[in-house]
Amino acid sequence: MNKVFKNADEAIHDIGNGSIIMLGGFGLCGIPENCIAALVKKEVKELTCISNNAGVDDFGIGLLLKKKQLKKMIASYVGENAEFERQLLTGELEVELIPQGTLATRCMASGYGMPAIFTPAGVGTEVAEGKESRVFNGKEYLMEYAFESDFALVKAWKGDTAGNLIYKETARNFNPLMAMAGKITIAEVEELVEAGQLNPNEIHTPGIYVHRIFKGSVYEKRIEQRTIRQVAN
Amino acid sequence: MLDKNQIAQRIAKELKDGYYVNLGIGIPTLVANYIPDGITVTLQSENGLLGMGPFPLAGEEDPDLINAGKQTITTLPGSAFFDSAMSFGMIRAGKVDLTVLGAMEVSENGDIASWKIPGKMVKGMGGAMDLVASAKNIIVAMMHTNPKGESKLLKKCNLPLTGIKCVKKIVSNLAVIEVTENGFRLLERAPGVTVEEIQNKTEGNLIIEGEIPEMNL
Numbered sequence: 001m002n003k004v005f006k007n008a009d010e011a012i013h014d015i016g017n018g019s020i021i022m023l024g025g026f027g028l029c030g031i032p033e034n035c036i037a038a039l040v041k042k043e044v045k046e047l048t049c050i051s052n053n054a055g056v057d058d059f060g061i062g063l064l065l066k067k068k069q070l071k072k073m074i075a076s077y078v079g080e081n082a083e084f085e086r087q088l089l090t091g092e093l094e095v096e097l098i099p100q101g102t103l104a105t106r107c108m109a110s111g112y113g114m115p116a117i118f119t120p121a122g123v124g125t126e127v128a129e130g131k132e133s134r135v136f137n138g139k140e141y142l143m144e145y146a147f148e149s150d151f152a153l154v155k156a157w158k159g160d161t162a163g164n165l166i167y168k169e170t171a172r173n174f175n176p177l178m179a180m181a182g183k184i185t186i187a188e189v190e191e192l193v194e195a196g197q198l199n200p201n202e203i204h205t206p207g208i209y210v211h212r213i214f215k216g217s218v219y220e221k222r223i224e225q226r227t228i229r230q231v232a233n
Numbered sequence: 234m235l236d237k238n239q240i241a242q243r244i245a246k247e248l249k250d251g252y253y254v255n256l257g258i259g260i261p262t263l264v265a266n267y268i269p270d271g272i273t274v275t276l277q278s279e280n281g282l283l284g285m286g287p288f289p290l291a292g293e294e295d296p297d298l299i300n301a302g303k304q305t306i307t308t309l310p311g312s313a314f315f316d317s318a319m320s321f322g323m324i325r326a327g328k329v330d331l332t333v334l335g336a337m338e339v340s341e342n343g344d345i346a347s348w349k350i351p352g353k354m355v356k357g358m359g360g361a362m363d364l365v366a367s368a369k370n371i372i373v374a375m376m377h378t379n380p381k382g383e384s385k386l387l388k389k390c391n392l393p394l395t396g397i398k399c400v401k402k403i404v405s406n407l408a409v410i411e412v413t414e415n416g417f418r419l420l421e422r423a424p425g426v427t428v429e430e431i432q433n434k435t436e437g438n439l440i441i442e443g444e445i446p447e448m449n450l
Contacts, residue, residue: 029297078357097355101317102363104318126393127358170299171297225303228289
């Protein structure tokens with residue numbers, strides 16, 4: 001079976017209006033830039049996006065927001081995006097905020113075939129409202145359901161034609177977790193090689209989780225907070 | 234009264250050799266600048282890194298290498314990368330020895346509010362709820378009062394909570410305070426700050442026992 005697609009447009013061809021999609025990345029680090037650009041171009045609407053952040057005004061998921069392509073955003077932190085805040089306050093955009101660890105682990109649970117997890121995050125806060133809880137060893141935990149999406153869009157550093165993926169540095173973040181949680185997982189990579197050319201010891205995401213793979217044509221890799229230190233005298 | 238750097242400097246004195254530490258955004262990040270000589274502390278960044286190093290030199294920024302505040306950083310020898318589920322796994326499992334984070338309000342029973350001002354600011358909780366629900370030891374770095382001069386150390390938090398009964402210690406611009414079963418216990422006062430001033434600016438129950446020493450930075 002061929003998993004390799006020519007480009008982002010072809011890889012996302014069947015993402016339609018109203019799809020639930022996951023997008024890997026933390027801030028602007030490790031985001032599927034080429035898939036996002038293709039979604040903007042395709043003008044699909046009413047999307048539900050599950051991603052840790054919502055990008056910035058003119059990059060990442062911010063590009064989809066600007067074109068009003070989102071119906072709902074599920075994220076843990078959405079600061080740094082004025083358009084997002086505007087759509088949230090006017091009620092144009094539905095938003096669900098969930099703790100970062102809960103978000104990550106709900107994706108993981110999906111890929112591990114577990115329907116729910118128990119976590120102490122959010123106990124006693126508004127996050128706990130309406131949720132089942134249970135006490136283990138004297139401590140209260142919330143039951144949170146596993147996440148599944150129609151499409152998971154992830155970004156890796158290297159991938160092979162079998163769909164195996166290797167991530168770079170902190171660009172790993174949510175990518176391997178979301179890769180496990182898509183009914184269809186689409187991976188874009190900086191370097192695409194033939195099966196057999198990656199060292200099996202170094203694979204982060206086994207190809208069984210990846211349905212489509214393509215080499216991204218361009219990576220801007222924008223830095224959100226460029227911080228440097230001065231050379232010591 | 235302490236400035237932000239001095240708050241960080243005082244918190245750094247709580248670090249012990251071998252600690253794994255998670256530093257939040259803002260004042261907590263500055264703690265990394267004051268790690269005492271002779272001890273080894275490993276910094277965890279919840280986006281997926283242990284062994285965080287200083288900011289890079291100009292020209293050496295790497296867009297794939299950032300901290301939880303989205304700032305460009307570096308790694309130190311012995312560092313490791315992992316995914317976000319493992320990152321919060323080690324936090325939930327109590328492997329991280331100390332968490333330092335900011336707050337808008339703390340109550341006398343250790344509740345913390347830090348993520349939302351209804352109708353005004355909605356940025357999200359990020360990893361703060363996971364951290365405060367699981368960390369063994371939580372120190373809050375904060376200003377004692379808000380810009381209007383109102384106490385941020387309260388009987389009960391007014392803002393939506395991040396976590397309950399979790400804060401162990403507070404280092405503010407005025408004082409070092411321990412959160413006990415009976416309320417805020419004053420441990421140290423900032424240079425030049427009187428016990429009376431701290432009392433006046435603390436709405437929650439403040440326990441003052443014996444002579445309160447001045448902080449030693």
